[in-house]
Amino acid sequence: MITDSALMNTYARQDVAFTGGEGAWLVDERGERYLDFSSGIGVTSLGHGHPAVVGALMEQAGRLWHCSNNVRIPLQELAARRLVDHSFAEKVFFCNSGGEAMEAALKLARYTQKKLGNPDRWRTIVFEGAFHGRTLATVTAGGQPKYTGGFEPLVDGFDRARFNDLASVEALIGPQTAAIMLEPIMGEGGVRVAEPAFMQGLRGLCDRHGLLLILDEVQTGIGRTGRLFAHEGQFAGTGMRPDIVATAKGLGAGFPVGACLAVGPAATAFTPGVHGTTFGGNPLAMAVAGAVLDQVLAPGFLTRVQEVGELLERRLRNLQAAFPALIQEVRGRGLMRGLRLIVPPPDLVRAALAQRLLLVGAGDNTVRLLPPLIIGEAEVELAVEKLFQALRTLT
Numbered sequence: 186m187i188t189d190s191a192l193m194n195t196y197a198r199q200d201v202a203f204t205g206g207e208g209a210w211l212v213d214e215r216g217e218r219y220l221d222f223s224s225g226i227g228v229t230s231l232g233h234g235h236p237a238v239v240g241a242l243m244e245q246a247g248r249l250w251h252c253s254n255n256v257r258i259p260l261q262e263l264a265a266r267r268l269v270d271h272s273f274a275e276k277v278f279f280c281n282s283g284g285e286a287m288e289a290a291l292k293l294a295r296y297t298q299k300k301l302g303n304p305d306r307w308r309t310i311v312f313e314g315a316f317h318g319r320t321l322a323t324v325t326a327g328g329q330p331k332y333t334g335g336f337e338p339l340v341d342g343f344d345r346a347r348f349n350d351l352a353s354v355e356a357l358i359g360p361q362t363a364a365i366m367l368e369p370i371m372g373e374g375g376v377r378v379a380e381p382a383f384m385q386g387l388r389g390l391c392d393r394h395g396l397l398l399i400l401d402e403v404q405t406g407i408g409r410t411g412r413l414f415a416h417e418g419q420f421a422g423t424g425m426r427p428d429i430v431a432t433a434k435g436l437g438a439g440f441p442v443g444a445c446l447a448v449g450p451a452a453t454a455f456t457p458g459v460h461g462t463t464f465g466g467n468p469l470a471m472a473v474a475g476a477v478l479d480q481v482l483a484p485g486f487l488t489r490v491q492e493v494g495e496l497l498e499r500r501l502r503n504l505q506a507a508f509p510a511l512i513q514e515v516r517g518r519g520l521m522r523g524l525r526l527i528v529p530p531p532d533l534v535r536a537a538l539a540q541r542l543l544l545v546g547a548g549d550n551t552v553r554l555l556p557p558l559i560i561g562e563a564e565v566e567l568a569v570e571k572l573f574q575a576l577r578t579l580t
């Protein structure tokens with residue numbers, strides 16, 4: 186391990202470095218192979234070195250990387266059209282990261298309320314245990330002391346309710362409330378799934394009080410749960426939809442790109458000059474995002490994510506039955522799964538790493554399993570075998 190690093194000390198890194206990867210596998214400096222059930226925290230949605238995505242990037246790299254948003258970018262138009270055609274949304278704004286997509290969503294909610302003639306509505310109801318990014322506004326929105334401590338004074342305008350507790354939300358709605366914002370499945374917060382009745386209740390509250398429903402699908406979006414967006418599952422059969430959705434992680438499959446999608450008044454609130462980005466939606470990013478969407482929207486792709494996700498869930502429930510003193514609960518949807526543990530999560534992450542299996546820690550005493558969406562049944566079985574061995578070392 187390098188001890189005299191020139192890097193700022195922002196991560197307690199595991200002592201492993203990767204030099205290559207293929208599909209669900211990573212290779213370290215010594216040539217050891219690891220099964221990647223972290224996907225770089227839900228990012229490499231198509232695994233490592235996906236030929237279609239590599240091809241799109243290489244081709245665009247030789248053509249044109251960047252031009253400003255002061256000119257038309259046909260690839261950006263195309264990617265937006267793809268997202269709109271396959272989602273609730275009418276319009277898209279592209280940026281470079283999840284935090285930026287969330288900033289855009291928050292600014293858009295305030296701006297839309299102003300345009301609707303409600304200048305006093307600027308506060309957002311958020312949730313205990315949430316995670317929305319590391320900018321000053323988004324750490325405030327997340328509100329976890331481990332991320333906000335030392336950065337005070339924080340951004341004003343957030344009121345905090347309890348997840349899956351509709352009454353706690355209703356009690357916070359006031360004349361200044363502009364929006365309600367949540368992750369349909371908390372990622373960093375421990376793979377806690379918002380119950381469909383709760384999500385639908387929030388939509389009802391928004392309709393009744395003139396609020397915008399913002400969903401943070403930075404981690405859950407782009408196929409992670411077996412739907413293009415996770416809320417499609419929670420709203421299924423109701424005709425309900427969010428007003429604003431932020432997404433990012435899986436959209437570039439490893440290339441930095443984010444997006445803020447909107448419908449209704451929020452879709453048309455922004456006008457030239459109001460919001461912007463230098464890098465967001467540049468041709469290189471859009472070529473990659475377009476190639477990712479080609480794969481994720483291909484017939485049968487999302488159905489397969491659901492099927493493999495259900496296999497993973499069944500196997501995790503078997504593990505829970507085998508290790509009741511270690512695993513308290515199996516959580517999640519699709520290929521976003523969590524194990525709520527009785528032992529400290531870093532212990533299992535470390536034990537799994539020793540078995541050459543990469544997991545991701547999370548809050549609420551949980552570890553996350555976020556394999557690439559292209560994972561096969563055999564790789565699920567192998568991961569579960571490695572997990573079994575890792576859990577055995579913790580008994």
Ligand SMILES: *Cc1c(COP(=O)(O)O)cnc(C)c1O
Pocket residue numbers: 281282283284285287316317318319368372373401402403404433434
């Ligand atoms: C990762 C994440 C973010 C922040 O994304 P960055 O790209 O790190 O800025 C925001 N919200 C959720 C739910 C996330 O998982």
